[in-house]
Amino acid sequence: MPATSIDYYETLGVSRTADGATIKSAYRKLAMQHHPDRNPGCNESEGKFKAISEAYDCLKDPQKRAAYDQYGHERYTQAASGGGGGRGHPGGDFADLGDIFETIFGGFAGGGGRQQARRGADLRYNLEVTLVEAFHGAERQITIETSQVCETCEGDGAEPGTGLRTCNLCKGVGQVRAQQGFFMVERTCPNCHGRGQVIEKPCHSCGGEGRVDKPTTLDITIPKGVDTGTRIRLSGKGEAGPFGSAPGDLYIFLRVKDHKVFERDGSNLVTEVPISFTTAALGGCISIPNLDGETVSIDIPAGIQSGKQLRRRGAGMPVLQARGRGDLIAEIVVETPTKLSKEQKAILEQFRETETGDECPNSKGFFDRLKDAFAG
Structure with missing residues (x-):
């Protein structure tokens, strides 16, 4: 199957807008279904399990996911593998892929030394708010499931009373070297995962991960003026870092519901503000209840037409992280009466008899243009 026909979102069966919790849930369900231990000797399940794991490794990390969404599957996987699509010349796509590789995976390493402990993964949570909440600001409470430091081993991953020993593959460095195309690159040791040490006996609570999944309730402050696409960052509220390292961040992506x-x-x-045709002809005043609880009064000039917009400055939405407000715009819709009394009809008939055509210059001009068009 060509690389371009693969899509990590389709592999996990989730939409491209799915949040981190949805992606994790889909991965767990599929991983349990196709795990090699549950399907011994089944090559098809083994292949699916590898594909599922590869997709989840990318989509669970917001930075990798952003690169995947931007560059597509083929260029992302080329960058991840350190290849340049067979291009040996400098610049062009090869240079671009190197930039992607550096952005996602830390670039081409050199100089040795133990790899710095990797922080926990960032998480994404999609939150809907009403327009009223966006206007006034609000306090919301959410519950998400995140990886937290294991209380039994305190994030160490080792069963209490046991210890750690130096990794025999990387000799405690945390990285191994490998030839990748034209370059010698350093990668995280697959045996100790960059830690430089391995666990003698895994913790019975977390299985040696140093982390356990638990539901967490968080208070979210929604500032005034937020809009769809506004992102709120909660530092340190993402996944716990491996083996006691720093946690990731939680990003709240907002969507403001229609009003x-x-x-x-x-x-x-x-x-839109509907007005009677008499108000449109004679002028008047309209009152609009606003989101702040106040009533906005707007004068209607005589002779106004449908589609005309009247503006009250400073009566709109608060501006996010700034002073002032936008404007309230009333779009006029002139409503023609559908039920008239005999007296009203008689009055309108009298009005029609007195019309000269100058009362509605647009209508007169239209019919004059029609006459000229057919006469010519």
């Missing part, structure tokens, strides 16, 4: 009355346009609020 029944107002449509948002940046920091402006737009609403």
Whole structure:
């Protein structure tokens, strides 16, 4: 199967907008189904398990996932493997892939030394808020399942009372060297995973991972003026780092739900306001209840037409992390009456008899243009 026909999202059966919890849940379900221990001797299940693990390794990490979404499967996997698609010349795609490789995997290492402990993975959580919450700001509480430091071994991964020994593959360095194309690169030791030490006896609570999955409840502060796509970062609230290293961050991605009355346009609020044809002809005043609880009054000039927008400055949405507010925009819709009394009809008939055509210049101009078009 060509690399371009593979899609990590399809492999895990999730949408491209799925959050971290959904991706993890899908991975666990598929991993249990296709794990080699559950399907001994089945090459198909073994292949699927490898594909599932490869997809999850990418999508669980926000940085890798962002690179995958931006560059696509083929270029991402070329960068991950250190290859340049067979291109031996400098610059071009080969240089671009090197940049991706450096961004995602830390680049081409040299100089030796134990690898710095890798921090925990960042997490993504999608949160919907109402337009009213976006206007006033809000406090929300969410519950997510994250990896937390194991209380039994305190993140060490070793059964209490036992110890660690130096890794015999990397000799305690945490990295191994390998030839990759034109370069000699250093990669994380597959035996100790960069730690430089291996566990003699794994902790019975976490199985040697140093982390356990637990539900966590967090309080989220939604500032005034947020919009769809606004990102809130909670430092240190992501996955616990391996073996006691620093935790990752949690990113809250907001989506503001549609409102029944107002449509948002940046920091402006737009609403359609129906008015009677008499108000449109004679002028008047309209009152609009706003999201702040106040009533906004807007004068209607005589002769206004449908589609005309009237603006009240400073009555729109708060501007995020700044002072001031956008505008409230009332889009006028002139409503033609459908039920008239005999008296009203008589009055309108009298009005029609007095019309000269100058009352509605657009209509007169339209029919004049029609006459000219057919006359010519």
